[in-house]
Amino acid sequence: MATNLTTGTDTLLAVDHLNVRTAHRTLVHDFSLHMRQGERIGLIGESGSGKSMTTTALLGLLPNGVTADGSVTLRGAAQQDGRDGNLLEASERELMKIRGRDMAMVFQEPLTALNPLMRAGDQVAEIMTQHGLVKGKAEAKQRAIEMLDAVKLPDPAQAARAYPHQLSGGQRQRVMLAMALANDPALLLCDEPTTALDVTVQRQVLDLILELVKQRGTGLLFITHDLAVVANMCTRVLVMNDGRIVEEGPTDEIFTRPQHPYTRGLLAASDLEATDADGRLFTVASARDYVPPTVDPAADREVEEHAALPTNTAAEREHVAQRAAADPGAEPVMRVTDLVRTYTRGKTSLFKPAAEVHALKGISFEVPRGGRLGVVGESGSGKSTLLRILAGLDQPTSGSAVVVGNEVAGAKEAQLRELRQQLQIVFQDPMGSLDPRMSVEQIISEPLLVRGRNETAADRSRMVAEMLEAVGLPASAAERYPHEFSGGQRQRISIARALVCRPAVVVADEPVSALDVSVRAQVLNLLADLVDEYGLTLVFVSHDLNVVRHLCDSVIVMQSGEIVEAGETETVYRDPQHPYTKRLIDSSLTLRQELLSGSA
Missing domain, CATH: 3.40.50.300 (P-loop containing nucleotide triphosphate hydrolases)
Known part of the structure; x- marks a missing residue:
């Protein structure tokens, strides 16, 4: 399914007819996406829908035995060096030059993504020295502290000297974000970056990601199963089910007027303020009678007043x-x-x-x-x-x-x-x-x-x-x-x-x-x-x-x-x-x- 296939000079990422396969079956079918510079897109779906396989294919990090075909081109920052070919056909050496510089990833679990034997500041500095964007190690260390300050760690100089296990979950995720944005990439991929965080830390990290990508004009592809997070972060949304895009469009339109039964089911199951006639939460199977929320404050006032009551019958x-x-x-x-x-x-x-x-x-x-x-x-x-x-x-x-x-x-x-x-x-x-x-x-x-x-x-x-x-x-x-x-x-x-x-x-x-x-x-x-x-x-x-x-x-x-x-x-x-x-x-x-x- 092709999605918003508009081309032009402001197109940052163009994915056309991407298929991800093993020897026995196809995991992602005919995935297409065109993203403009600075656009924020949410990719939603349940476990096994193909979200993570799609993003790892974009990065060239598919596991052994899994292959991808189609076309993935990254423009913007990459175009400055003439790197405008199909990334699926690029060599590992070429991809290493792009990862961390033109596009970067924030993973779900920072403790497994960070090197436990390196100090946080050294890991941020390493990203910059690897791509030769700083003059020397001293400048890289100083820039690393500045990046840790930019992600609002309370004492960036002290945090730079800490090892990952000495930081809290929220602080580790901020270090990951500092690493991802250190080289000012044109595209940031976030794969469930706040799932394991406490509610207040989650809100802080989400607000921080949103603030930084807006400031830098960074394109954001945000992968999650939490629809409220997508409503908070993204202007456009793609819904995946069984490896296929079943619906896409502006976030408020998809979330208030869903056309596909699966999208409606996800919305119904996500909305804990809505219950059926028996006082039970809606599921994907029982979503037929679900009334999606509205973005009209006047029309939604009655819903809010109802939501203020206990959801028990x-x-x-x-x-x-x-x-x-x-x-x-x-x-x-x-x-x-x-x-x-x-x-x-x-x-x-x-x-x-x-x-x-x-x-x-x-x-x-x-x-x-x-x-x-x-x-x-x-x-x-x-x-x-x-x-x-x-x-x-x-x-x-x-x-x-x-x-x-x-x-x-x-x-x-x-x-x-x-x-x-x-x-x-x-x-x-x-x-x-x-x-x-x-x-x-x-x-x-x-x-x-x-x-x-x-x-x-x-x-x-x-x-x-x-x-x-x-x-x-x-x-x-x-x-x-x-x-x-x-x-x-x-x-x-x-x-x-x-x-x-x-x-x-x-x-x-x-x-x-x-x-x-x-x-x-x-x-x-x-x-x-x-x-x-x-x-x-x-x-x-x-x-x-x-x-x-x-x-x-x-x-x-x-x-x-x-x-x-x-x-x-x-x-x-x-x-x-x-x-x-x-x-x-x-x-x-x-x-x-x-x-x-x-x-x-």
Whole structure:
């Protein structure tokens, strides 16, 4: 499919009829794109749609066994040296002259993209010296510090001396951005550059990328599955599905008047402020009745007012109220009182005491039976430490944590056995939490193989089959292995494993952050259904405030080991009292808000 095939002197990148193939199948079909100088284009689609293969083909970095044909020409800065041929036919030596100078890439995970043995400043300087754009090493080092300052690192001279592991995730991503822009390339490729970042850091990095490309007139090709980010960053958008461009056009037009069913499905699944008649999130399959957002502020006012209400249906809200009123004096399923956890780091000096890390600083909260509690906070806030203590995987320094009648503080391993039957965890990365050598039946039935349970092998097989049906997987899945499933299916297996022993509490630790938007909607709907069906208490940990707003009826906001705000979810979101909570909410990207702000 050809997209906006206008030619002229301002054309920066021309991609015509690009195909990417292995020996057995075609991964990208007939991809065409013409980009003007300074234009910002978003390339969106789910995992496996062909986005990353397309960008690696543009850079000449396809893996072994994968080939590309068609035409890719890069003009602008490259034209000054007469490099106006087809990049797919260029030699590796020619491509090395272009990468980092005329076009540059910001990768998703900076820790793996940066050299762990080189200081940050040296890595930025190396980009400039390799292309001979500075007179010597001294000038390169000075320019590197200037670039680290340009990407707004707080102390650029000190950051230049730091190794990647000594920097935070956001700081490492800024170093990557400094490297990419060091030689003032005409084209910047960004492949999911903020997926792994906290919400406030994500907003800072996105604002920084936008500011820098505007200042420099750099063309931007932004690859992501997050439609709100595209609405924030890009003026034009291409939608990929199964290796093909299915729709393209101006961002506001595509996002408000989608023509292709797949685009409509992506929008519906991305919009956590929209639910169907049953109060469930839309998915790609159920998107027919979805009404896309509008960029008309007057017409959208009614939508905004509706979005300010809890996204749970009236029936669900009444159910929560009845649950709370049924037995107001009932013992809460979880009670945390003055919980403190202090870690001692290894000594770095013979004469100084070991440093202490105050991970939790006396937090207290309660969760009623059947409640849905959201735990929100950025990296270092203490969320993971809290989860480890609640699950009996760590002991508090002081304070009390009672979970389903089991006191965690001071409990012996035998005493924690009952707790772990009553509390189960769904982890962030299903592939990392599922044993690749075990079949699905073995994985799901494993929590049943503890002392004190008396199910037979036949009982366990029956329970596994019931749980597979409950999470929407066929019974035949029991015989297969984790690598044979998609990410969303693996997360369903994780949920089945967590629920097979009928726990009272399920703790979900960022369970949808690694999933595509359509799969995210399916898993969130599944969690909500199972919590209601089994009468579970849910503790949902996330840095995505929009997900917590949809799923949870109460929320606690954590910062530096303290709870800075707590209350009913909608009350906290509509009228945050603490500056940190307000900053988190203001930094959170939603599709409707970005389209409205972009139209202003």
